[in-house]
Amino acid sequence: MKRIIIITGASSGMGAEFARQIYADKSTKNHEMWLIAREADKLTEFAATLTGKNVTVRTFAMDLCGAAGAERVREILDKESKRGKFVVDMLINNAGFGTYGPFIETDPTREMMMVDLNCTALTGICGFALPHMQRGSRIINVASLAAFLPLGNFAVYAATKAYVLSFSIALAAELKEHGISVCALCPGSVSTNFANVASNGKRREVLHGCDPCRVVAHCLKKSARGAKIALWRPKWKITAFMSRFVGRYIGARFTYLFNKRPH
Ligand SMILES: NC(=O)c1ccc[n+]([C@@H]2O[C@H](COP(=O)([O-])OP(=O)(O)OC[C@H]3O[C@@H](n4cnc5c(N)ncnc54)[C@H](OP(=O)(O)O)[C@@H]3O)[C@@H](O)[C@H]2O)c1
Incomplete structure (x- = not known):
């Protein structure tokens, strides 16, 4: 039976790194890898x-935003089902x-x-892919260290990642x-194109970013062992643990006042 690995946001940063490492892994053989992102050429x-x-590496250039984005993934899964059995x-x-x-200063759209x-x-893609999974299948949802506390100057982002963490667990x-x-x-800060996008080009590099x-x-490694959360650096583990003892409002107010972000 055909075995498929799906990676979204696979054209750069951590997504591309996931693709590289999974491709190189000795357990990846006779698989089909589906790499998804918007920019066709880059992909x-x-x-x-x-x-x-x-x-086999297949690329799908598509915008994954919203319910319509998840539906696009459902469509390619449905098409694959018509070709034969796969997992x-x-x-x-x-x-x-x-x-x-x-x-208040960001674009609501x-x-x-x-x-x-x-x-x-992310929710829709999990839902549409699950019927095609079986015992031993794995899901990795990329949340963030920002998931653990409301953050000023990063309010919506931290809230989206709190959702991803809660949903995943x-x-x-x-x-x-x-x-x-x-x-x-x-993860905390990782050297990718993230800051460039988040700051509209005002901060090119992720500050103190580590190697993706x-x-x-x-x-x-953690996901293969069944871990529910992957926190690599000891500093990130401590931050995640200590966030339990910091008031949610205090965390947000402190970061609002002292962690300004170019936008
Ligand atoms: N870097 C960090 O410090 C950090 C820390 C914690 C968590 N994260 C999380 O890590 C994940 C990967 O980000 P990254 O740091 O690797 O940033 P990145 O280098 O900007 O990569 C983002 C990837 O997502 C794709 N993408 C963006 N919008 C998309 C859309 N609407 N539809 C389909 N694909 C889309 C991009 O390709 P296209 O532009 O071609 O679509 C690209 O491949 C994100 O979920 C981010 O929140 C990053």
Whole structure:
């Protein structure tokens, strides 16, 4: 039976790193990898770098935003069903973005798009892929360290990632008997194009970002062992733990006052 691995936001940053590492893994053989993002050229160029194995890499250039985005994934799954039996071995819901700045100064349309991509599409894609999963299948949902506390100057983003974390853990609990694991990746700063997008080009690099290779490698290892949350750096683990003792309002007010973000 055909075995499929789906990675969203696979054209850059952590998504591309997931694709590289999963492609290179010795357990990935005779699989089909589906890489999804909006920019067709970037996606094709990246896919062309994945060579040398009996793994078919297919690219799907599509906007995943909202219910319509999730429906597009349903359509390709339905089309595949008509061709024959297959199983989704792994789903990595990684596509997402943030916006920096106080909510009142940001574009509400962009904030709604963020909820549509980070929450609505991720939920729908999980729902549409699950009927094609079986015992041993894995879901990785990319949340963030921002999921643990409301953040000023990052209000909607932190709220979307709190949703991803909460949803992923509840889903892991519900799928335990089905033998399907769900892991929420909760990284702090990682060197990708994230800050450039979130700041509208005003901050090119993620401040103090760490190497996406190591974050992704750790996440894949943890998810293979059935972990519900992947937090790589000790500093991130401490932050996530300590956030339980910080008042939600205090956390938001403190970050609003002292963690300004260019926007
Ligand atoms: N970098 C960090 O510090 C950090 C920390 C915590 C969590 N995260 C999370 O990590 C995930 C990956 O982000 P990244 O840091 O790797 O950023 P990135 O380099 O900007 O990558 C984002 C990816 O998502 C795709 N994407 C964006 N909007 C899309 C849409 N509407 N439909 C389909 N694909 C879309 C992008 O490709 P196209 O533009 O071609 O569509 C790109 O492949 C996100 O969920 C982000 O929230 C990042």
